[in-house]
Amino acid sequence: MSKILSIIIPTYNAEKFLNKGLSSFLICRNTDETTAYHNYVSAKDDRFEEIDVDMNMLDKLEIIVVNDGTPDNSVSVAQRFVNWYPGTFKIINKENGGHGSAINIGVEHVSGKYFKVVDADDWADTLALKHLINSLEHTEADAIIQSFRYYDISKNEYRPADIKVPDFNREYGLNDVLNMWDDVYDGLSFHGVLYNTAFYKSLNYSLAEHVFYEDQEYATVPFSFAETIRFVEEELYVYRVGDVNQSVSAASQVKRLPDLDKVIFKVLEAEKSFDKMPAGGKEHFIRKTSGIITSYYQIALIKNTDRKNGRSIVEAFNSRLAKESALMYDTVQRKYKVFMIFNKFHMSNKFYENQFSKILEFLKKTGDVEKLYRK
Template identity: 65%
Template sequence: MEKILSVIIPTYNAEKFLDKGLTSFIVDDEKLLEKLEVIIVNDGTPDQSVTVAGRYADKYPDVFFIVNKENGGHGSAINEGMKHITGKYVKVVDADDWVDTKNLAKTIKILEKCTADAVIQSFRYYDISEEKYIPADINVPDFDKIYNLKELVDMWYDVYDGLSFHGVIYRTDFYKKLKYELVEHVFYEDQEYATVPLSYAETIKFIKDELYVYRIGDVNQSVSAQSQVKRLPDLEKVIFKVLELEKDLEKLPAGGREHWMRKTAGIITSYYHIALIKNTDRNAGRRMTAAFNEKLGQKSALMYDTVSRKYKIFSTFNKLHMSNHFYENQFASMLEFAKKMAHVDRLYYRKKK
């Protein structure tokens, strides 16, 4: 039977999480289950993750497959997984996360009839420290409609959450045609995965039902503040890889340039946030961003000008010793609210005209 959805699961030291994740892919409908393939990419893991995955491959040999490779990092595992998938669409799910099984069944049915280059879907966070789910939902006027990137940019704040690693699904032949290789041996390439290929998409489908469940709240995760500061050199590598698309901006479909610019500016802003606010060594953060900005100016005058105002703001926050807690829990939420209200105002006056 034709596979509709291929799921790539890069796996490294995920033994204690993997069982929960793999179980979430077992839908009740056998016919739908046959339309799914789950590729567990063993990225040279030293633990017993492969043993856990093997139990599923033995019980469901037409659904779960194990690919073994030497350790090369998350991006390397995705690159390798792409060589083995056979499904119409492809999604990447981290080994310590899972999916909503009921919504997975719904998603497969939607994808079976879908032809869009990319699919953007709502997801949810699960905070393990507070044991609660937090929705990251998208909202568009018509979920049955196929959109383009220009329309996506016009709905930016309504769909922004879905424009992430956790919300993106690509049509397999669209992705493979790009012949795009993610940066290997680094963290943060999930930003690259959700930005560069999507900038080439001519058609986009939105799905309201939350599929991906992203586990947060673990201080040992790579998303913890301390880990993010440590891995800033990785983020820098990813940023400059994403910036390579600038030379091909004229090849992008309508709205592709604006999408790439907004997403790339967002990634660079994350760099400033980590280096200047999350980093407790404020002086070191200023030195890092000064060096980064010098490279950025040499690589892309366009993006340097685009983010210069944001850099000045974060630099000011750094000198004022603004805490990350205050920034994330008070200032950032107020700023986001102001942006959304400005967006609503623009829509209102546009309709009035």
């Protein structure tokens, strides 16, 4: 049977997480809310015979574990799934090249009609996965945007990142996305996007390698070329947060700021292809790239506790940005000035992400946020 959905799982030092993620893809004949935990425990104890899998569904699913030169026992964990379900699970071994490299290699091996990337320390909602596969059989859209949810391990709680559109049963274009921006913004991310494999491969696009933050590139550049888009309300991806060792922690983000710098300037190369983007593609690209640059300012000027160093970093960044993309330099100047004020008044990142974000939400509702924060 032809594969409908391929899942690429870049894997590096994920031994203690991978079983949970891989077991979440075991769709059972009577999949419900309790199935995932049963599958997790059974797989963990190597009791796969107790998992009542729906082979008809698994035949439509492909799980590609990309071993990015991991030094731990992640491959051994994945091999147990391959042994039991060789028609669904596979392992691709490669030298370490980073998350983007693993995605690039994974795409080369994808055979599904659609594909999605799931990090090795995250997992999927099994019931939502079943529903998604069924729906993907009946669409040809270039991209799919889906709700997801966060799981905060420090608080043991879930938080939804849901999207809203007028009609989940029709296709949209990028101009529609622009008009629904605030309602779909959370889904326009690494965790929310799926790509039609034929569409993605037609772009001949390769992500930045040996760096972090290429997930921003993945959700921005290819999506800017999508002519047809579908939205899915049900939450599929479960994004694990709250771990101080994650790359999303403030200290890690400051340390890896040079990587974000590299990704931004690689993303900017897509400006050369504006004429190939469909209606709304250029504006989508500008908005998303502006957001990436805003993240750069936040890390350098707010999360970086060395405020003087942060200002020096951003001055060098802006100088290069002005030379390589006058368009984006002009677009983000108001944001830059706001963050520079925050930096000089020593606004903490905690205040920015909590209190200031609430102010922004209020200003959005009143329509005044553009005056403060957006060009």
